Amino acid sequence: MAMMTAGLGTAGAVGLAAGGCAYAAMWPGSRIFGQSLIAPKKPGELALTFDDGPNPAWTPRLLEALAKHEVKATFFMLGSRAEAEVALVRRVAAEGHLIGNHSWSHLNLAVTGAERVREELRRTSETLEQITGAPVKFFRPPFGARRPAVLRIARELGLTPVLWNAMTSDWSEPSADAIVQRLTEKVDRLEQRGWAANIVLHDGGHAETAADRGPSVAAAERLMERYKATRRFVTVEAWG
Numbered sequence: 001m002a003m004m005t006a007g008l009g010t011a012g013a014v015g016l017a018a019g020g021c022a023y024a025a026m027w028p029g030s031r032i033f034g035q036s037l038i039a040p041k042k043p044g045e046l047a048l049t050f051d052d053g054p055n056p057a058w059t060p061r062l063l064e065a066l067a068k069h070e071v072k073a074t075f076f077m078l079g080s081r082a083e084a085e086v087a088l089v090r091r092v093a094a095e096g097h098l099i100g101n102h103s104w105s106h107l108n109l110a111v112t113g114a115e116r117v118r119e120e121l122r123r124t125s126e127t128l129e130q131i132t133g134a135p136v137k138f139f140r141p142p143f144g145a146r147r148p149a150v151l152r153i154a155r156e157l158g159l160t161p162v163l164w165n166a167m168t169s170d171w172s173e174p175s176a177d178a179i180v181q182r183l184t185e186k187v188d189r190l191e192q193r194g195w196a197a198n199i200v201l202h203d204g205g206h207a208e209t210a211a212d213r214g215p216s217v218a219a220a221e222r223l224m225e226r227y228k229a230t231r232r233f234v235t236v237e238a239w240g
C-alpha cells in the first residue's frame with residue numbers, strides 16, 4: 001500500500017538522540033517510527049476528520065451539518081464511547097461516513113505495554129465492526145503518540161495508522177472564528193505547496209463524555225461553506 005506523508009517530519013526527525021524520543025513520538029509528521037498516512041499530493045482534496053466521539057450532545061449536530069452540505073467525513077471513535085452510543089454509531093455509518101479506531105480508552109500508546117495496546121485496538125475494532133457490520137481499516141493514535149510497536153500492532157490488526165496535517169487546539173478554543181482562521185491558514189498553505197489537507201477536529205472529548213464541542217462543530221460547518229465550491233471533500237479511505 002502506498003503511503004504518502006506531507007513532508008512535515010523533518011523537524012521531528014532532526015536531532016533525534018537520547019532523550020529525544022518522547023518529543024519525536026508526539027510529533028505528527030515524524031517518520032522515524034514508520035510511515036503513517038497523512039495526506040497525498042492531491043491539491044484540491046480535503047478530509048474532515050473528527051476524534052474522541054461519539055458524543056451524544058454534539059455528534060448529531062455535526063451529522064446534520066455534514067448532511068446539509070453533502071460532505072462525507074471520517075470519525076475516529078473511542079471504543080468505550082461507541083459501546084455506550086450504539087445507535088449513534090449506526091447513524092454515523094448509515095449516513096455514509098467512514099469510522100476509524102481511536103483506541104478504547106485514549107491512553108498514550110507511546111508509553112503503554114504491547115499487550116495493552118493490542119487489547120485497546122482489537123477491542124475497539126471488534127466493537128465498531130459488531131455495531132456497523134463493516135470492517136475497520138484505519139486507526140488514529142490518541143495524541144498522535146506512537147512507537148514502532150504500536151504501528152506494528154496496528155498493521156497486524158489490519159489497521160492503517162492515520163495522522164493529520166492541519167490541526168489547532170479546537171478542544172480548548174471557545175471561538176469558532178479562531179478555529180476557522182487557524183485551520184484555513186494551514187489548509188491554504190498546504191494547497192499552495194500542492195498537498196491535500198487532513199484536518200482534525202474533535203466532536204468528543206476523551207476526558208468528558210458529553211464535552212461541549214459547539215465551537216468545533218460550528219467551525220466544521222464554516223469550513224464546509226468556505227471550501228465547498230473549490231475543494232473536494234473526501235474520507236481518508238480515498239487516500240489509503
Ligand SMILES: [Zn+2]
Nearest residue numbers: 051052142143
Ligand atoms: Zn483523541
